[in-house]
Amino acid sequence: MKSSSSRWTPTGWHRLYLETPEDWSIGAISGDATTGYLRLDDAVMPRVEVRWEPVKGQEPLDRIVARYLEKLTEKNRKKKTPPLKVRRGLNLIKDEAVLQTRAIEGFHWETESEDAVQAYGALWRCSVCNRIVFAQVLGLDRESIFSTATRVLNTLRDHPEGDTVVWALYGMKFETPATWSLKEHRLLTGRILLRFTGPDGEIEVERLSLAEMQLNGRPFETWFEQTCDGDIDRRDSLSEAEFSHPGLWYFGTAIDPATVHKRLGWLPGRRPKKHGFERYGWHCAPGNKLFSLRRPGERPTPEALLNVARTLTCHR
């Protein structure tokens, strides 16, 4: 498979981690850490599909693969196209560390229609995270995808090795403590917002594209202050050596949106309450993006947000 990019980039989502050619990016996401689906596309077609779900019972992997391929064959038969060519029991994953804790079944299938498609895939059961992961790398039949597919499948991990989880999407990468989980995500054109929750409260990681348009001629400091919903008590600047861009840190108090009552809000007992907040932000000029990390709430975890901010890679 000839990718237009020779560079490879990581994708991390709900404890899953894989590396793919740079021009493949997330095309579809659903589910959560327990059960979910992730698809990466390039400009032409879907390139990687990953599904994960908790282990239920002890159904042999080869039977699950057989069921999937049967379904695919049935779909193909309904389209009245030539039958699917299937190969099973392939050893696509060579990494010893992966093989130690996982039972793996590799496979390959290809269609013979006009726009023929092929895929190399693997299904495995992990004894550490107790999840079944199904992954396949797709390509057109005329492409040689074996080397790319095996490389992608060999980089795929279903759980983190250390105490942190890597989150990587659309060119942004950072790490959160393994005890934190994703509560909410918004993947919009020009805006990515990820909200995490953990034992020490919540944090938000936000990226805005088209920074020049957002700033609209204002210096970053002005924009950062104007977009802080609250009173700023303390402020400091971030060292460029540590964050690769000059940035700002604000600490203050803001109205907790959860305590705002629409009805009878004027009553003394129903007045909105204030909570502390902490916010880091910087302008990544090479990537034309604005980054903001926020920790609402009073819980004493000043290090949590800083640690996430330190790991954030904003441009390649």
Next chain:
Amino acid sequence: MRLFRKKSPPPLDRRDLLRARPLRNSRLSWEKMDDGEVMISIPRRNTWWVGLMARIFYVPSRRTIVLDKIGSSVWTRCDGEHTVESLISLMREEYKLERKEAEVSTLTYLKQLMEKGLIGFAVPGNRANTKP
């Protein structure tokens, strides 16, 4: 009923859509202003009911639309030379967007322009009259 219903053209597949060339409506006049933004002048429709309404109410003979900076850069490239794919690449390079971001925003914008009748698409091969 089938006799009178116009058969709808088959939708464009993704590859054809990316190879299509957006083309400005030649009936429209437009100009680039000093700040780089584009002002498009759209003439009033010449239908009997618009004529009737114009006799009763004031209906201007033209209306103008001003596109923002990014919109203007897309508009000026809707010249029949650039393909949708090349527009996406240019957006990506110019504004340092991720491929998906550039693709979604460009396609949405081109769709809006097409729905307003400001542009059309020259599609490759013999796929004329197809729906993007």
